[in-house]
Amino acid sequence: MKRSLLVTALLLAFTSAAFASKEKPVIGLSLDTLKEERWQKDRDSITAKAESLGATVITQSANGDDTRQTSDIKALITRGVDVLVIVAHNGSGLSRAVKEANDAKIPVIAYDRLIMNADIALYVTFDNIKVGELQAQFLLDRAPKDHPLRIVRLNGAPTDNNAKLFKQGQDNVFQPLIKSGKVNILFEDWCADWKPENAKKVTNAALAKFGHDFDALLATTDHLAAGGIQALTEEGLSGKIIVTGQDADLSACQRIVRGTQAMTIYKPLKILADYAAEVAVSIAKGGAVPREHTTDNGLKQVPSVFKDIVVVTKDNMAATVIADGFHKAEELK
Numbered sequence: 001m002k003r004s005l006l007v008t009a010l011l012l013a014f015t016s017a018a019f020a021s022k023e024k025p026v027i028g029l030s031l032d033t034l035k036e037e038r039w040q041k042d043r044d045s046i047t048a049k050a051e052s053l054g055a056t057v058i059t060q061s062a063n064g065d066d067t068r069q070t071s072d073i074k075a076l077i078t079r080g081v082d083v084l085v086i087v088a089h090n091g092s093g094l095s096r097a098v099k100e101a102n103d104a105k106i107p108v109i110a111y112d113r114l115i116m117n118a119d120i121a122l123y124v125t126f127d128n129i130k131v132g133e134l135q136a137q138f139l140l141d142r143a144p145k146d147h148p149l150r151i152v153r154l155n156g157a158p159t160d161n162n163a164k165l166f167k168q169g170q171d172n173v174f175q176p177l178i179k180s181g182k183v184n185i186l187f188e189d190w191c192a193d194w195k196p197e198n199a200k201k202v203t204n205a206a207l208a209k210f211g212h213d214f215d216a217l218l219a220t221t222d223h224l225a226a227g228g229i230q231a232l233t234e235e236g237l238s239g240k241i242i243v244t245g246q247d248a249d250l251s252a253c254q255r256i257v258r259g260t261q262a263m264t265i266y267k268p269l270k271i272l273a274d275y276a277a278e279v280a281v282s283i284a285k286g287g288a289v290p291r292e293h294t295t296d297n298g299l300k301q302v303p304s305v306f307k308d309i310v311v312v313t314k315d316n317m318a319a320t321v322i323a324d325g326f327h328k329a330e331e332l333k
Contacts, residue, residue, distance in 0.1 A: 025055045025083065025284030027277070028076030028106075030069060032089035032113075034061040036194075036223060038247050038269065039087065042111075045273030046085065053281045064193055066093045073097040077104050082284035084108045085276055090159040092116045095299075107283050110302070111276050114161045117298040122289050124276045126267045127306040128162050132169020132220075134311050135244045138263050139216045140173065140183075142242055148181055150214040152206040153188035154199045154224040163190070166220045166246075186210050191224055199227030207235055216242040222252035222264055229260050248312055248321050250331060256314050257332050266310045266320050275307065 027050050034040055047057045058076060062069035069089050076084060077100055084101050088094050091114050098118035101108050107121040114123055143149040153170070156163030177183040187206035191198040199219065206214070212235065219225035222245040232238050238260045245252045245264040255261035283289060294301035312320050321327045 023054070025281055026079070026081045027055050027057045027280050027284065028073075028079070028081035028084045029057050029059045030072050030076060030084065030086045031059065031061045032069065032087045033064050035063070037249050037251075041269050042087070042273050045270045046277045049274045049277035050281055053278065055277075055281045055284070057277075062089055064089055066090045070094065070097045074100060077101055077106060081106060083280045085111050085280055086115060087111050088113045088115050088160075091161040092159070094118060107289075109276060109280055109283075112162070112272070114295060114297055114302070116161060119299060120297065120302055121283065122279065123295050123297070123302045123304040124272065124279065125162075125304070125306060126272065126309050128165035129169040129172070131246055131265050131267075131309055132166040132171075133173050134169075134265060134309070135166075135218060135220070135246070135263075136170040136173035138244060138311060139218065139242060140177070142216075142262075143182070144215060148184045149177075149216065150184050150186050150210075151188075151216045151218050152203065152210075152214050152228075153185055153218040154202055154220060154228055155188060155190045156220045156224065157192055157194050158190040159192075160194070163220065170218065186214050188218075191220075191227075194221060194223050196223055196227030196230070199224035200231045201227075203228040203231035207231060212237060214241065216244070218244050220244075221246045222249040222261075223247070225252060225255070225261055225264075229255065233260075248326060250327055253312070253317060253321060253327055253332055256312070256317065259314075263311055263313050266312045266326070268307065268310075268324060268326070270324075270326075272307050275305065279305075 050057045060072035062072055094115050095118040098108050102119050110120050110123045112125045155167055174183050189202040217228045219228050225243050225245040232241055243261045248264045248266040252264045289303050290305055291303035293304040295304040310320055322329050
């Protein structure tokens with residue numbers, strides 16, 4: 001009887017596990033978090049596209065925990081996935097986990113966030129420096145004529161290399177004008193884990209120091225914009241300060257329609273997710289790694305692919321996020 005139960009248990013474990021093959025590859029998807037709308041969309045698109053190509057996707061979410069993400073990746077390696085697609089919580093903290101994948105001959109694709117000092121096969125993302133440049137230029141195009149453009153800046157999570165790239169893009173535009181006195185970054189700080197409450201704290205600190213005497217809140221993402229706008233609203237400044245964003249979250253697009261946020265950067269997530277799924281399946285089947293660009297991750301020049309981005313305002317909402325089916329028109333009323 002005991003032997004029968006053991007055999008049954010082993011059979012159940014065998015049939016429930018995902019087994020990789022070139023005909024039906026298994027993709028391991030390790031996500032930083034699923035708490036944000038943006039990452040839920042990425043997961044769903046990657047999964048749907050990979051499955052349409054005959055693959056299976058096993059998803060793990062670390063909920064913003066470095067240790068958990070390392071454990072998730074090790075678990076996916078143990079399950080024998082063909083390819084790992086990783087959205088890193090801490091781009092500098094996964095080199096050992098990637099090394100284990102390398103040892104197991106499992107290629108690693110860094111999705112949207114670069115993994116530093118690790119032998120990754122491919123980096124698939126949007127042009128993150130361009131994101132920052134477009135945000136900065138948007139503010140410059142709306143700068144006051146009678147005084148320097150005064151900015152409070154909400155930088156992203158210091159553990160995320162993308163946050164540094166967004167800032168680099170902004171600085172590419174701002175630095176010459178800061179030197180000439182046309183732009184003044186009054187106050188800025190990093191917002192740990194991209195949390196709105198941390199953005200609110202930074203904005204409140206700026207308000208305490210400078211009062212209402214600034215023109216723009218340079219929020220790197222919509223998530224940070226939400227926290228900053230909450231602080232502005234409490235001061236009666238909602239809609240009076242130019243606020244930027246990124247990701248075209250539904251709530252951000254609603255704020256843009258209402259006039260409390262001025263813009264967002266639309267990154268066609270489905271295009272990126274579909275591409276990542278396609279290339280992951282292709283690599284799993286023995287296909288070549290694409291190499292449109294390269295990115296230095298501290299260890300190597302990583303083959304990279306960058307997808308295009310779009311500035312979204314109230315004026316072009318219908319022609320961008322609505323036309324693409326990213327959001328429905330009725331959701332934005």
